[in-house]
Amino acid sequence: MENFLIIMNVIFINTLLSSDNAVAVASLVLPLEPVYWKKAIRWGAVALVFFLVAIAAAANSVMAVPGVKVVGATLLYWIALRLLIRESREDQKVRRSFDFGRSVVTVVVSIVAVDIATSLDNVLAIISAAKGNMFDVGVGILVSIPMILWGSERIARFLERFPQLIRMGGCDPNLGRRTNIDV
Numbered sequence: 001m002e003n004f005l006i007i008m009n010v011i012f013i014n015t016l017l018s019s020d021n022a023v024a025v026a027s028l029v030l031p032l033e034p035v036y037w038k039k040a041i042r043w044g045a046v047a048l049v050f051f052l053v054a055i056a057a058a059a060n061s062v063m064a065v066p067g068v069k070v071v072g073a074t075l076l077y078w079i080a081l082r083l084l085i086r087e088s089r090e091d092q093k094v095r096r097s098f099d100f101g102r103s104v105v106t107v108v109v110s111i112v113a114v115d116i117a118t119s120l121d122n123v124l125a126i127i128s129a130a131k132g133n134m135f136d137v138g139v140g141i142l143v144s145i146p147m148i149l150w151g152s153e154r155i156a157r158f159l160e161r162f163p164q165l166i167r168m169g170g171c172d173p174n175l176g177r178r179t180n181i182d183v
Contacts (some may be wrong), residue, residue, distance in 0.1 A: 013125050014148075018119060018122055018145075022148050023155055026156035029107055032104060032107055035158055037153055039104055040104045045145050047112045052141050053142075055136070056123045056137045060137070120182075
């Protein structure tokens with residue numbers, strides 16, 4: 001029974017901490033035709049589960065090294081400060097010129113890259129909740145990631161219906177415009 005409660009805790013924590021990822025994934029699939037959304041999200045989920053379990057296993061073994069938690073906390077603090085400080089104009093130009101592409105494969109790669117980059121803190125939280133038990137971490141990730149990405153499809157449909165929310169959220173106003181798709 002305790003194992004079940006730990007797994008449910010991992011699922012809850014990962015789902016809660018990854019809700020922002022669902023919005024990011026939704027914005028990534030918008031340029032695709034809606035018939036390709038499920039395909040991109042499904043392949044993104046499969047790849048993401050694999051990568052997050054691998055990252056969690058590596059992080060779990062590294063967490064045992066003395067001082068790693070202090071270094072990790074310092075890095076998270078530094079990242080938070082960087083997010084609070086405005087980007088330079090050059091950084092903004094580079095970010096705007098980066099195009100995620102319009103193919104399903106490119107969107108899947110983007111989904112995985114964005115989710116991995118924004119999930120490192122989630123991985124540390126779920127390892128802690130699972131008390132280092134990698135079976136619990138794996139099951140929790142296996143259940144929660146598809147739920148999160150399923151929610152991102154619903155969010156994408158909502159954003160397609162109300163595109164003004166994209167602009168209000170600070171995304172590129174041309175993000176929702178569809179172009180030719182390479183599948």
